[in-house]
Amino acid sequence: MVTNLIETIDDYARTQPEQVVYDVQGVRHTYAQLKAYSDALAAHLDALALPEKAPIMVFGGQTFEMIATFLGIVKAGRAYIPIDTHSPNDRITMINQIAKPAAMIAVENLPVGVGTTPVITPDQLAAIFKTETDYHADHAVSGDDDYYIIFTSGTTGQPKGVEISHRNLLSYVNWMLSDDFGLPKHPNALSQPPYSFDLSVMDLYPTLALGGTLYALPKAVTDDFKQLFSALPQLPINVWVSTPSFMDICLLEPKFDAAHLPALTHFLFCGEELTHKTAATLKQRFPQARIFNTYGPTETCVAVTQIELTDAALKQYDRLPIGYVKADTQMFVVDEKGQPLPADTEGELIIAGPSVSKGYLNNPQKTASAFFEWQGQPAYHTGDVGTMTADGLFRYRGRVDFQIKMHGYRIELEEVNHYLAQQAQIEQAVAVPKYDKNHKVTQMIAYVVPKPNDFKSDFALTTAIKKDLQGMMMEYMIPQRFIYQQQLPRTANGKIDVKSIIKEVNPE
Numbered sequence: 001m002v003t004n005l006i007e008t009i010d011d012y013a014r015t016q017p018e019q020v021v022y023d024v025q026g027v028r029h030t031y032a033q034l035k036a037y038s039d040a041l042a043a044h045l046d047a048l049a050l051p052e053k054a055p056i057m058v059f060g061g062q063t064f065e066m067i068a069t070f071l072g073i074v075k076a077g078r079a080y081i082p083i084d085t086h087s088p089n090d091r092i093t094m095i096n097q098i099a100k101p102a103a104m105i106a107v108e109n110l111p112v113g114v115g116t117t118p119v120i121t122p123d124q125l126a127a128i129f130k131t132e133t134d135y136h137a138d139h140a141v142s143g144d145d146d147y148y149i150i151f152t153s154g155t156t157g158q159p160k161g162v163e164i165s166h167r168n169l170l171s172y173v174n175w176m177l178s179d180d181f182g183l184p185k186h187p188n189a190l191s192q193p194p195y196s197f198d199l200s201v202m203d204l205y206p207t208l209a210l211g212g213t214l215y216a217l218p219k220a221v222t223d224d225f226k227q228l229f230s231a232l233p234q235l236p237i238n239v240w241v242s243t244p245s246f247m248d249i250c251l252l253e254p255k256f257d258a259a260h261l262p263a264l265t266h267f268l269f270c271g272e273e274l275t276h277k278t279a280a281t282l283k284q285r286f287p288q289a290r291i292f293n294t295y296g297p298t299e300t301c302v303a304v305t306q307i308e309l310t311d312a313a314l315k316q317y318d319r320l321p322i323g324y325v326k327a328d329t330q331m332f333v334v335d336e337k338g339q340p341l342p343a344d345t346e347g348e349l350i351i352a353g354p355s356v357s358k359g360y361l362n363n364p365q366k367t368a369s370a371f372f373e374w375q376g377q378p379a380y381h382t383g384d385v386g387t388m389t390a391d392g393l394f395r396y397r398g399r400v401d402f403q404i405k406m407h408g409y410r411i412e413l414e415e416v417n418h419y420l421a422q423q424a425q426i427e428q429a430v431a432v433p434k435y436d437k438n439h440k441v442t443q444m445i446a447y448v449v450p451k452p453n454d455f456k457s458d459f460a461l462t463t464a465i466k467k468d469l470q471g472m473m474m475e476y477m478i479p480q481r482f483i484y485q486q487q488l489p490r491t492a493n494g495k496i497d498v499k500s501i502i503k504e505v506n507p508e
Helices: 005-015 031-047 064-075 089-099 122-129 166-176 200-209 225-234 244-250 276-285 311-316 364-370 413-422 458-469 498-505
Strands: 020-024 027-030 056-060 080-084 103-106 146-152 160-165 188-191 213-216 239-242 266-269 290-295 305-308 330-334 347-352 371-374 377-388 394-399 403-406 409-412 426-435 441-450 481-484
Touching (some): 005 166, 005 200, 020 031, 020 064, 027 031, 027 064, 031 064, 031 122, 064 080, 064 122, 089 146, 089 160, 103 122, 146 166, 160 166, 225 244, 239 244, 244 276, 276 290, 276 311, 330 377, 364 371, 364 377, 403 441, 409 413, 413 441, 426 498, 458 481
Parallel strands (some): 056 080, 056 103, 080 146, 188 213, 188 239, 239 266, 266 290, 441 481
Antiparallel strands (some): 146 160, 330 347, 347 377, 371 377, 377 394, 403 409, 426 441
16 A cells, blocks of 8 residues: 555665656656656755745646656645646636746746746756756655646636645555556556546556556647557557547557557546447457446546446446445435435435545635535535445436536536637637437537628638637637527527527437
8 A cells, every 4th residue: 555655656766776667659768767857856946945835837748757847846845737738828827827836847848928937948957857966855745735736627717726635646546556456566557648637647646656667649649540550559558548539549440459459458447438339349359358437527536436347247237337436435426405315316426535635726616616524524516417326336427517528528618608709700609519329428519609700601710710719728628510590599587598509409
């Protein structure tokens, strides 16, 4: 059982210094280098006399320097805020304003200024990493100190920073290292999700805690199917972590199977609903591998439930359950008044236990509305609808509100609407999800009342709108289709009738 994550990772620099910790397209770094780089950065941060405990933003992609930066920051007693290189400039600016960080570390060149926030540039960081130091991490992040803060989608264009403490992360990592998953002793794990997406924690910290190797796939590779299908058979991975959507892409390649990736023994999925079709196809391709469906919001540290999808489970369930809650956590179903419901009754899923976040960074109002205490444990209103059987098996049924999951990303439709309303060519708009027969969101469709314009076609108008939105919002939040209307339907009290639009998009 891991009691201190930072010490556990550092200890591998002593016991297996030449073991590769990170491999990105053949560029390798060792545990000794991870300790040396992170020690040097921690010493540098200590010398800067930054505001005490204030977090540090980190801008970059899938690189060894990113994880070395994360570790250096937590050694210096601070939380890190990962920002992906594909983030729009407005998002970087907003997170900087909300988080009030002590500094910004640019692992890659920043595309936008961050006001008065001190910036460590890529060249400065490279020089820091080369500095030899004898560092003692005697004030590293521990207990209820924030370890990382991940910003998720929020309403009215304001993202929310979920605070995850060292205690939260330990609860999660120790569960991953338990017999529930039976991970290999020194895993070779796929590292594909961006570090600003908490699914990345599923591969990152269990692998580091076990002294394994992370095999990173940059976005440039995963976005190009030819490169992706060429790269996959070259990876000696035995643990796979991804969203179901990414797996659907990989399954397009007929050679994605046990014959070409014989080492793969474990598949772990989170971030969105795993369909029966995807799981069954994967089981056919890798009949000896163990496939796990997991569930959990960012606010409860990656995941809190799991179920292994054996042949028997696939035969038993048409719509896959999300599993059983981990041993140190309680999950239950409540009605609109917060009262626990009997078995097999649909209601909101509530999670209580040591992996539940303390709340949203610098946002007491949102924190108070979502987090509470239950029987002495921190608890969270998930906003997800589900059921629980008498023996504790949970099933997911959808969202209480208009929040959706698509391609693994959590999206608040109100935030999408906020940005649509700011676009120059749009008079009024609302985004709604389109579901497939497996209850999975396949598209986000915008119903739009456009402003008078001179575009020769709807296609030209859509192209212009999408181009403009790319500078305002994350790419995954931009609707895939735009349907133009003279006016949007309204309810009796004058509000846009979103439910009727959803029904139009998803006829029964």
